[in-house]
Amino acid sequence: MTRLRRGEQRWNVALKVVRVGRPITEEQAKPERAKLASVGAELVLHPYQGEADLIAAVADADAVINAGGRFPATVINAMTRCRVLVQGSVGYDAIDVEAATARKLPVANLFDYCIEEVAEHALTLSLACARRLTFMQDAVRSGLWRRDWAAMRERIGLVERLSTQTLGIVGFGNIGKLVARKGGGMGWRILAADPFVDPAIGPQHGVEVVPLERLLAESDIVTLHVFLNQQTRQMMGAPQFALMKPTAYLINTCRGPIVNEAALIDALRRGQIAGAGLDVFEFEPIEDNNPLLGMENVILTPHTAVYSRLALELNRMQPFDEVVRVLSGRYPRGLVNRALRGQLPLADG
Structure with missing residues (x-):
């Protein structure tokens, strides 16, 4: 491909779209290549092999899809031609969004591709914990059920009716709201904590929006649904576990570093x-x-909370839809750095 200096126009030269990270086969890439061809773009598949290698791969890219790399400011500042950086997941903690915003580089995420699956997985784990499912299964597999019914009951312990319990949702965005909607039929009383949410919206979602400290103290299940950033990193640590009931369970399907794992192990x-x-x-x-x-x-x-046939298909195709939108002159659907809206020569819709 012909290399052009910044500022030069590309005449009869395909736009370059680089997909970084988890490998896909050429056969798997055929639909994506066809989609990009509609806007005169070619796909380059590049495994993530560290920062220096990544800079060389994306320096002249017109668009980049991140499927497993890391994009600190040093990489973003080298992307002098890039018109959009698409994160192939809901979470975008692998990208320095502040650096991208300073360069007026739009960052997009796949904000809704797997929200059904993650909400359902969180509820699955919640129900399995509340019903002490693993203890019940072990009683069957180990033969304890057959040998000693009284010992089996003692090992399983008491199980509470869900309608007497409280589900606490930390983070009330798209996934948190779905957890509330899907979980509402289970009979739980539902609390939500989110500093960016107006408590007045709670009733329309069947929840009471409360401070985090109250949620932790009153909930029997605490399920986490927040983005990972400097404010949320290790937001669940020893002080938070000290507020929880000794009968409560923690559910995490968002990002591991939200929880101080050493403190969790100690609390358990x-x-x-x-x-x-x-x-x-x-x-x-x-x-x-x-x-x-x-x-x-x-x-x-x-x-694997994201796993379903449909979600995996959307995860593969939606990043390319976002690239096509931007290369066609429109803002991405999942614009993360919303401060850029109205500042770029892109149209809404």
Whole structure:
């Protein structure tokens, strides 16, 4: 491809779109290539191999899709031709959005591609914890049910009716609202905590919006649905676990570093909370020696809350839809740095 200096126009030269991160095959890339061809763009597949290699790969890109790399300010400042940077997930903590905004580079995320799946996974973990499902399954598999019914009941412990319990939703954005809607039929009383949400909207969603401290103190299930940023990193630590009931469970399907994992392990060991349902971890994949693996009151899934056939298909195609929108002169649907709206030669709609 012909290389052009910044400011030069490209005549009869295809626009360059770089997809960074998890590999896909050429066969899998065919629909994406066809979509980009409609706006005169070509696709370059590039594995993430560190910052220096990434800078070389994206320096002359007209658009970039991030499917597993990291984009600090040093990389963003090198992207002198880029017209949009699309994060191939809901969370965009891998991108320095502040640096992108300073360069007037729009950042987009896939804000709604998997919200149904994540909400359902959070509720699945919540129900499994509340019903002590793993203890019940173990009673069958181990033969305890057959050998000693009284011992089985003691091991399972008491299970509370959901209509007597409180579900606390931390973060009341798209996913948090879906958790409330889908979980409302279970009979829970539902609390929500979000500093950016007007408490007056609570009743229309079937929730009461309260301060985080009250939510932690009153909830039997605490489920996390916040973006990872400097304000939310390790927002759940020892002081927060100390506020929770000893019978309460923590559910995390958003980002691992939201939780101080060492403090969580300590709270579980000391019986400060009853258990947890975790799809995400501070360090992934989880190490073989992580104490969480040996805790029978913890349900673990491998960062798969997003999984469904439809969500995976949307995850593959939506980033290219966003690129096509911008290269066609429109703002992306999932514009993250909204301060740029109206500042760029792009149209709404």
